[in-house]
Amino acid sequence: MIRENIEFVEKEITEACSRAERDRNQVSLIAVSKTKPVGMLQEAYDAGIRDFGENRVQELMEKMPVLPADIRWHMIGHLQRNKVKYIVGKVWMIHSVDSLELAEEISKEAVKKQVTVRILLEVNVAEEESKFGVTVQEALRLAEAAAKLPGIRVEGLMTIAPYTEVPEENRIYFQRLKQLSVDIYDKNIDNVNMNVLSMGMTGDYSIAVEEGATYVRVGTGIFGERKGMVV
Numbered sequence: 184m185i186r187e188n189i190e191f192v193e194k195e196i197t198e199a200c201s202r203a204e205r206d207r208n209q210v211s212l213i214a215v216s217k218t219k220p221v222g223m224l225q226e227a228y229d230a231g232i233r234d235f236g237e238n239r240v241q242e243l244m245e246k247m248p249v250l251p252a253d254i255r256w257h258m259i260g261h262l263q264r265n266k267v268k269y270i271v272g273k274v275w276m277i278h279s280v281d282s283l284e285l286a287e288e289i290s291k292e293a294v295k296k297q298v299t300v301r302i303l304l305e306v307n308v309a310e311e312e313s314k315f316g317v318t319v320q321e322a323l324r325l326a327e328a329a330a331k332l333p334g335i336r337v338e339g340l341m342t343i344a345p346y347t348e349v350p351e352e353n354r355i356y357f358q359r360l361k362q363l364s365v366d367i368y369d370k371n372i373d374n375v376n377m378n379v380l381s382m383g384m385t386g387d388y389s390i391a392v393e394e395g396a397t398y399v400r401v402g403t404g405i406f407g408e409r410k411g412m413v414v
């Protein structure tokens with residue numbers, strides 16, 4: 184099942200790329216494996232997946248040592264400052280940097296461990312009460328401030344679009360995130376890249392790809408429904 188699901192998602196991404204006249208190589212699929220047992224992650228790995236997304240530090244720490252070492256782990260969930268020390272130097276990228284305080288903590292750990300951490304700034308484009316992330320207006324200032332910190336590199340932006348039955352409704356939010364990345368890029372801030380746009384989940388990844396996503400984060404579409412409400 185997992186292999187077929189991955190093939191389906193890959194095909195949808197390829198088709199969205201050709202509709203948008205984008206190079207297929209610009210888009211990578213992150214398999215969001217939160218709450219799923221390591222056996223299922225191994226299946227996805229065997230089907231070719233190398234990027235996995237998790238949203239809880241503890242779960243990440245448990246899964247990491249029992250799965251192949253060439254996996255790129257993506258921290259995509261809200262990150263508390265006191266947990267930063269566990270993941271710096273271990274994850275490929277942190278998608279969910281939503282405050283300068285968090286960026287400072289990551290920087291501090293990065294310097295201590297002598298590594299450079301790739302980060303994305305999480306933007307709450309739709310300004311939903313229930314979601315983390317800075318506003319579109321705040322993003323530039325966070326990018327400027329984070330860029331000055333040693334040991335971290337701002338690679339781009341991430342957003343979680345609203346839950347909707349009508350994926351087309353989220354197109355506007357993906358367009359806004361893309362525009363914001365262009366605006367920030369145009370400021371030519373030292374140590375800020377805007378190469379990465381992490382947007383699109385099971386319900387709306389095709390639209391996100393059409394609007395410029397470079398990472399899509401797909402959980403349910405690969406591993407099936409999660410039990411309970413784990414956001």
Ligand SMILES: *Cc1c(COP(=O)(O)O)cnc(C)c1O
Pocket residue numbers: 215217238259260343384385386400401402403404413414
């Ligand atoms: C759970 C989660 C996803 C994947 O959601 P699906 O709808 O299952 O594809 C993507 N991004 C984030 C940040 C998540 O927490």
